[in-house]
Amino acid sequence: MARVKLSEFRAKKLIARQLGYDYEGISIDFEDNNSQKAVSKLPEGSYVVKVDQATKKRNKLGLVKLNRSKTEILDDVAAMAAKGYRYFLAEPIVKHDTKVERFLALMRTEQGIEIHYSASGGVDIEEHPEDVTKLIIAGGSQKLIKLPGLSAERLGQLIELFNKNHMVYLEINPLLIEDSQLTPLDAAVEVDSTAELAVQGAWTGNDVRSSNTQKTDSEKAVESLQAISVSALTLRVINPDGKILLMLSGGGASLVVADEFDAHGLSDELINYGEYSGAPNEEELYKYALATIKLLKDSRATKKIIVIAGGVANFTDIAVTFKGIIRAFEKEKDYLKKNDVSVFVRRGGPNQQKGLTMMEDFLIKIGLKHKVHGPDVSIARLVKEVAEEVKR
């Protein structure tokens, strides 16, 4: 699919394993009692506790607690969880001289791996761009490069770590280097999510973090649906009180439909943006449609419209996917009828005739206002029809 962020915990585990030492931090999932038990097994000592879900500016937001005793960890977690966070990290604090803090970042580019390094790193590195050395290691190059304070051998290990785990971005800042021993105080990693099978469990979908903390139940439901599906299913809320619910398909066509609403000045009326593609099955579409219809029900708008649209699919079976949507409509038909929801459809692809006829017959049967089109009607015209309906 795309690039995703790993938890700091997993990033540090991977680094430690590559460099040959044990990482002593633990990951805490606030919704999982077992991970809280892990806290009780920690030795006495002084700890850092922080939110671990790809959140930027944690220090500024007060999401990093320093010098905490073991017993304070869970209190800190509870306090931060109250702000809507779920994943945390606790690790022994590393006492050090800020003068030995360095900055290192690796990123995958077309030319190779781009390395940014500064021997005088630290959290305020962005204010000193002149200190940062930039170099590129071309793909497959075995040439060893030594940076001030960082041995060629250590850098080579990090590059191996980067490639082996299909990382696309690795930032360690601050990075402590003492006697050729590397300690990452903070680490941010992005990986190529298409490589999940290739890394054979080194990291998994469970290690992926997104900074979006305010997810609706529907978004969470689609996320867990996606987690176990080989197809692609996404859902994001734009305006919870909008009038138009989108069920889109196909990477390019979905964007085009949403844009077209924007061109009509209706982006604020969109409840959501959501796509399905890659030939999902009937059951997946049924659950997906139910999750999106829940958003429609929660919307406080008085006029409600469902738009099922996409391009001409190359391989997604229209009859199969529409069957799933129809089942969800059947389940929610009382609500849909009572609230006079209208349905607009435009879709093409394998089995389109069967799928479109089935949809139209069903909408006639339960008596919903509708327009059902095949690919002979353009996306632009469908959106125009919906726009007229909204304004009517």
Added chain:
Amino acid sequence: MKFSDIKNPAIIVFGNHTATIQSMLDFDYLVGRQKPSIKAVVGVQQKVCRYFFGNQEILIKGYSELAEVPETVRELIEMVGVMQSARRALTCIEQSIAQLPKLKAAFVFAENVTEQDALKLRDISSKAKVAVLGPASVGILVGGGWKLGAIGGITPMQVIDSGTLAPGDTVVVSTSGGIVNEIINQVTHSGGRLAYATAIGGDLWPATKPFEIFKMALDDPEVKTIVYFGELGGHDEEQVAKIYSETRNKKLVIAYIAGSISEHFDSPQQFGHAKAMASSELETASYKKKILNEAGVHVADGFADFEQLINKFVSKTKQEQTIIKEIKEPRMSALFVDNISKEDDDGVVRILGEDILAFTKDRSLSEIALAMFSGRKKSSEQLKEFFDVVLKLLVDHGPQVSGAVNTMITARAGSELPAGLAAGLLTIGPRFGGAIDQAAQNWFAAVNDEEKAYDFVERFAKNKVYIPGIGHRKYRIDNPDPRVQMLLKNFDKGGPYTNFANEVAKITSAKKANLILNVDGAVACLLLDILQNSEKMNRREIQLTLDSGFCNALFVFARSVGFIAHFLEQKRLDEGLFRLPDGMVISEEG
């Protein structure tokens, strides 16, 4: 390079993606091509893949590996379509570049190719100067020329409606595979025709970037209009704008960049395609539209506007699309494939393509059997001679063997010849007559796995099973089987299989004097050597021959003569129903 320079491509497809392959063949047929462009399907277990060329069913050769495709075919190939999994995509292109000297273009259909593989793909294809579209591309289509991939539609109706069967002067460049078809339809329904259309794929690192196709089109004097569809994310359009503002060959360019919806979210959102995410202002749809506009491109505000711009500005062509050939659906598939013989409409029977009289005129019965059993009209003198000798040796082995006994009992029970022959044949299997087949499989596997004769013997000893082809009831090392001696004397040319079998026999006969190479084992190893050295079969062809049951065919054919003879004689003697005498069957209870 120009796609339109490839006039009559020879294509190899990786992965038997039936709908796509059929649509490519339909396109070939509809533009009036005499022969299918697709010469082989690679990465499949089937030996032949069934398709239609027009209304006629055809067979396209299937291979599990590219290297198995005959060199004479490989050296013609100009394009490949890769429709195997993401995991295989890079390897397919690597092998194609290495093994197809005329390769010019390719597309990779798989989604979810890793970034590292995609970057390597771009690297090797640009070094080899092969235009690779994808990953996640639906292909390339040259108007009136050829279609590589699902692009343009997958049913004959979609292909015809797409208006792409006549050539034109408009180029479509699109990241999206779904939208490319929408644009093609808009272009042709507005009176335009395609020079070509390409689906780049929405990945982060496409092997060919949008600006590269854009530049190709700009440099092509035959192209008048370029229609460009891009999305938020990445920096391709900065290149497009730069190239366009610097060029002197201004062609009409109509562009649309999708993704303005992204600007309504608080934080950057990842959309369906991997590249579709704007992490900075420079990657937003609005910025891209702005710079393209400044460079002089007709930029659409929305999709409706895009369609109107195409309608208004696309170069109108005089090339009408006339459908000269028709595809009638549904097309019926044959139930069997058979290359051995056929009866023509005029009643003439042909065997292996030759009139039966001509085919049989100068061939002996064993030569006819060999040709028909192997499906090959020509064989080496060595194989013909060996086949003939072995058939003769196998005709009979006395009345006591299980098959002959069965046949005789059946004859005496009053049944007819077919029943008697069948009763005998039904005993042929692992313990009677099937040893040649088993020995051949064993010798073949052991030699190709480079197993040592000693380890081979130990393996059987450890599992407490006899080695097929080794051991005889009567013959011993000091009293060898004269048939085996004759076979080895005439046909052993020191081939690897016979050497191996002899080594095995040396070890086993040292353990026990009667564990010598028997006639089954000798036939098996000599046959393998002849197939490899005289018939020049490769490993896959030999395996296929063995798996088809060729060795059993030898035995069944020859021994049928014996069974029939025993049957006929029993009928002539007519001794009445056979029953086992009392006391010939005992039980454990006594």
